[in-house]
Amino acid sequence: MTGPCMDCARNSHALALVGGHLEAMKAGWRPKSVLSLESEALLDSVGGAKRDQLHERLDQMMGSWSANEGDGIRAACSHQGDFALPSVLLDDPEAPWVIWAQGDVELLKVGKASQPRLPSAGIVGARRADAYGVGVARDLGRRVASEGATVVSGLAFGIDGAAHRGALDVAGGKTIAVVGGGVDVVYPKAHSSLHEQIAQRGVVISEMPPGSQLWKWSFPARNRLIAALSDIVVVVQGARRSGSLHTAEAALMRGTQVGAVPGRIDAPISEGTNQLLAEGALPIVSADALVAALGIRPSRNSLELADDLRAAVIAIGERKLDNYLAEVGAKAGAAALARLELMGLVESSTDGGWRVIG
């Protein structure tokens, strides 16, 4: 483990150290001005009366610091590291000091300059999304992943979680979760299993050192990384002046295309997205529209199902559902069938028969 260089690690740890103080400053700061301050300047500017104390604590922390900060956690900065930071992060106007990652770091090779070209879509939106939003987000995630592109999102409730799950529905589906705290800090708690799944089959990244807790500013800070990693940012649902729009703003700042899913004009949860559309965002009227925007020629039947789901489809096709159910157990089998039904891949008739659609 080489890890990041000492200076970058120190800068990043300094951020975690003054997290609470940044909170107090609240209004009027931009990530650019604060997140990219070097550690000494950062502590001086926000530390106030506790400045000396903070310097001392940071010195102490870094004295015993080692590159290996946790099992299975890898890290890199612009100078060195366990993996190469993608150019989209290196060249970003608000570049992070260090990226900590849990999972398959190969997935980070996304972005405009990537070779071979690996398109990625940021799918973000409201935490308190409704069933429509959650369904659309899952569909978009699934479709993007099935076309071989990467789904980038923030692991939050609602849209974010659904987008990740959509990607995980696909065998080999790629997804990057950018989190606001340390990569080993599960937030929200209820997403612990999702967090774990992404760490195994995708990658969870953060610019904060492992163990860092979340502050209010962690979310807009994280949003800028989602925007940086995405070729297009799609807002599925979001109220006016919501955090989801912040990601769209961060995307615009970087010249990244912004898309929005149309919603009902009388639903507050869609006000933000409809406003984006009015201002010229790309209307995501179908999953195809998103795929086309990513520059992929949509391929028919390219959906590759995860193993358990595929086994169910095969069993239906061969009329051996009983055998399948006996093998995987009634509960797991029933769950797989319902999942396929939700995906619109199989159909059940009133007499209990199952049929593969298309």
Next chain:
Amino acid sequence: MLAKVIAFTLEGFQPRPVSVEVDIRSGLPGFQIVGLGDTAVRESRERVRAAIQNSGFEFPMRRIVANLAPASLKKTGPGFDAALAVAILAASEQVPLLSLDGTAVFGELSLSGDLRVCAGSLPAAEGAKSLGLDRLLLPEGCATEASLASCVQLVKVRDLREVGSVLHGTKEARIAAHRSITAARPTAPDLSDVLGQSTAVEALVIAAAGGHNLLLEGPPGTGKTMLARRLPGLLPPLTATELLEVARIQSVTGLFDCSAGSVLRPFRAPHHSVSSAGLLGGGSAPTPGEVTLAHHGVLFLDEFPEFRRDSIESLRQPLEEGYVSIVRAGGRLVFPARFQLVAAANPCPCGYKAEAGRCECSPLALDRYRQKMSGPILDRIDICATVTRPPVDEIMEEGKRLSAGLSTEQGLRRVAQARQSQLARWGPECLNRDATGKQLNTESVTSPDAMAVLGEAYSRLKLSPRSRLRVLRTARTIGDLAGEQATSEESMLAALSFRRRGAQQ
């Protein structure tokens, strides 16, 4: 001379004390009973007369008037025979009047003077206890069920002659000991007899665990009835209160099995020609129907769509409220009816819709059938499982492998554990079937992951709000069976596949 004996009549399941008064005076010999009795009461004149004479007593050749008070209360059944006879004997000074203090008499008489068993001795014993009486004289055969109830002294008597000697004190009374009630070991056949059908077996376990109503759909002969009959075996033993309620119902309806002396969880399977009065109970003096006989047990409706529409519709109240109230001109009665409904249905009138080419039903017949299979009752069925016809070679060759391998005992253990976590969550006597949407919609009960899937299904599969609630409940039970703190995504998905499909989701 005037004599008075306490007896009991039933209003529903409630014992009502009736004082049997007999007045004997000079006049033209005759025997008249007044006090709103039914035919059985009127006919008891002849039985009482013959029984008294055939027991070596003298039937007074004077004017006898018997009154059953209160006069406004309808009295039914032959249970007053013995009380009438004793009152006549006391009024004619053939037994001591004082011996009747604090004594109630119950039983039917035969012409020979023997006391015959009649229904309702358990409520009578309970009534005697609540009146603070000392003893209840009753036929030997009724002693077992009556002894479940009370601490009132139960005196077993064989015939009127013995009644006489007990009242005279010349013969020692035979006292029936008080017994505590026991649950009979279910004799339901074992679940492991079922070959394959793992989905349906799982559905059965889920239904047992959460108390959910269940619909089994599938072609004829695939084992729907077989499965339903195995449900009582999966249900935990009745509690003491439940046992007493069931025993009372069985006592009133004459179903109590005196030889066993214990109570089995009811399993009722009325034929589809049953009338709504037969299902709910009724009659001018209302008697309990099948739903009440199935109280705390299972009501199995085989060939569900063949039942008369009005019979099926009448199940609404008991399914919702857990009781039936029967209102007649004479008054209103409430019968308990908290049962678990298991309905079985063929997929179409001929039954072979699932098998290509075998179905001969016309589209019109199919339409009509489907209409019968919808409606408010199915809205109250949480779980729907399909029973399929396994290919013949699999039954022959892979019979062993196909068997779900779940025995009733294993299933019962899973059910017991799941019920425990439900009771811990909802409080006593409340199962997932009773949970409200508000209770289930909290994060500690249903995980956000599961909620997200449900939301997706709600819009994608066009669930109705009510069927959404049913899925929530079922999912909670599946979660309880798996020992989950909050319902997981997988449990929610599994619950979705157990929902009922079709026009009325």
